[in-house]
Amino acid sequence: MKIGILCYPTYGGSGIVATELGMSLADKGFEVHFISSALPARLDVTNPNIFFHKVNVQTYPLFQYQPYDIALSSMIYRVVNLYKLDILHAHYAIPYAYAAFTAKQMLKADNKDIPLVTTLHGTDITLVGQHPSYKHAVEFSINQSDTITSVSESLKKDTLQFFDIQKDIQVINNFIDNSVFDEEGNACQRKQFANDDEKILIHVSNLRPVKRIQDVLEIFKNVNKKVKSKLIIIGEGPEMEKISEFMENNPELIGEIKLLGKVNDLYRILQLSDVFLLPSEQESFGLAALEAMAARTPVISSNAGGIPEVNIQGETGFLAEIGNVEAMSNYCIKLLSDEKLLSEMKKNAKAQAIHFDLKNILPIYIDMYETTIAKF
Ligand code: GMT
Structure with a gap:
C-alpha cells in the first residue's frame, strides 16, 4: 500500500502523531509519502520507504496572502499521479481535508480518484474550525472524506455537536511507542x-x-x-x-x-x-x-x-x-x-x-486503510 500523509511539520500533536504513524507504517514495509510545508520535526528520511514532498508556495507581490492551499492541492495531485498512491490521510481538517478534496476533484477531471481519510485532532474542531470564516468549508470537507477518524471519544462527541456530520466517525486513539x-x-x-x-x-x-x-x-x-x-x-x-x-x-x-x-x-x-x-x-x-x-x-x-x-x-x-x-x-x-x-x-x-502502545493502535490504522480502500 502507498500512503500519502498530509500534516503540519511543527511540534504540535497532530504533526507528531502523523509522523510517528507514517514512520511505523514505513517500518512495516508500506511506502509513505509525507506532503508538508517543511520537513516534519521527527521524520527520519533515511528510511527508504519514506518520501518527503515539500509544498512550495510561489510568492507574488500582488498577493496579500500567499495561496498555500492551492500549492498544497497541486502538490497532492502531482504526488498521487507520480507515485500512484493508494490512499491519502489528512491530519487536521484545516487545510488538509479541504486541499485533499480539491486534489480529488482534479483527479476526477482525469477520470481518476483516491480515497481520503481525515483524522480530526482537536483544535480543528473545538477552536479554529468553529470560526465562521472556516466552519462551512471544514464541515464540507470532513463530510467529503471517505473515512473520518477522531483521536478520542470526547472529540467525536464535540464534532457531532458542532458540525452536521453525515458519516460515522471512527475513534482511533493516539498512541505511544x-x-x-x-x-x-x-x-x-x-x-x-x-x-x-x-x-x-x-x-x-x-x-x-x-x-x-x-x-x-x-x-x-x-x-x-x-x-x-x-x-x-x-x-x-x-x-x-x-x-x-x-x-x-x-x-x-x-x-x-x-x-x-x-x-x-x-x-x-x-x-x-x-x-x-x-x-x-x-x-x-x-x-x-x-x-x-x-x-x-x-x-x-x-x-x-x-x-x-x-x-x-x-x-x-x-x-x-x-x-x-x-x-x-x-x-x-x-x-x-x-x-x-x-x-x-x-x-x-x-x-x-x-x-495505548503503538503495537495495539497501528493494526487498527492499517485495518482502517484496507477497509477504506476496499469500500472505495
Ligand atoms: O495542542 C495543540 O495545541 C496542538 C494540537 C495539534 O493538533 O497539533 O494538538 C491536538 O492534537 C493532539 C494530537 O492528536 C492531541 O493530543 C491534543 O490534545 C490536541 N490539542 C487540543 O485539543 C488543544
Whole structure:
C-alpha cells in the first residue's frame, strides 16, 4: 500500500502523531509519502520507504496572502499521479481535508480518484474550525472524506455537536511507542535540574492560551511552598510573555523554574520528572500526558475534553475542573509528599501508556486503510 500523509511539520500533536504513524507504517514495509510545508520535526528520511514532498508556495507581490492551499492541492495531485498512491490521510481538517478534496476533484477531471481519510485532532474542531470564516468549508470537507477518524471519544462527541456530520466517525486513539522509553533516566542527569531532596514538576506544550500556562505557574507556586521542588517548562509559544511576567512578580521563584524551549531529548527529561502538569482549557486527547506516562510520570490535569480517557482519576494521576488551581495544587502536594503513592502512580501511569502502545493502535490504522480502500 502507498500512503500519502498530509500534516503540519511543527511540534504540535497532530504533526507528531502523523509522523510517528507514517514512520511505523514505513517500518512495516508500506511506502509513505509525507506532503508538508517543511520537513516534519521527527521524520527520519533515511528510511527508504519514506518520501518527503515539500509544498512550495510561489510568492507574488500582488498577493496579500500567499495561496498555500492551492500549492498544497497541486502538490497532492502531482504526488498521487507520480507515485500512484493508494490512499491519502489528512491530519487536521484545516487545510488538509479541504486541499485533499480539491486534489480529488482534479483527479476526477482525469477520470481518476483516491480515497481520503481525515483524522480530526482537536483544535480543528473545538477552536479554529468553529470560526465562521472556516466552519462551512471544514464541515464540507470532513463530510467529503471517505473515512473520518477522531483521536478520542470526547472529540467525536464535540464534532457531532458542532458540525452536521453525515458519516460515522471512527475513534482511533493516539498512541505511544513504549519501546523507546525502556532506559531509565539516570541520576546524574537529574542533578542537572534538581537536588536529591527536590521533586521535579514538568509542563510540555506549545505554550498557547488553551494550555493555561498561568495555572501551571500558580500550581507550582503553591506546591513549592510545601514541597522542595523545581519546575521544568519545555516548548515555545505566545504565552512565553506570561512566564516572564510571572517571574518578574515572583523573583524568589526565578531559580526554581527552568525554561528549556524546544528540546531533542524530551523523553529523557520526562523520565526524570515526578509529575506532569496539564491544566488545559481544551484537550482532545493530551498526547503530551501520554508521553509523560510512558516515561513513568503521573499527571495532574484538568478534566477537559479527552483527558479523562487518558489520565485516570486516582490511578495514573489526579484531575480537577478547568481552572481549579487549588485542587490541582493540593493533589500535587499530596502526591509528591507520599513516596508510596508516587511510586504506585508511576507504575500505573506506565501501565496506562502500555494500553495505548503503538503495537495495539497501528493494526487498527492499517485495518482502517484496507477497509477504506476496499469500500472505495
Ligand atoms: O495542542 C495543540 O495545541 C496542538 C494540537 C495539534 O493538533 O497539533 O494538538 C491536538 O492534537 C493532539 C494530537 O492528536 C492531541 O493530543 C491534543 O490534545 C490536541 N490539542 C487540543 O485539543 C488543544
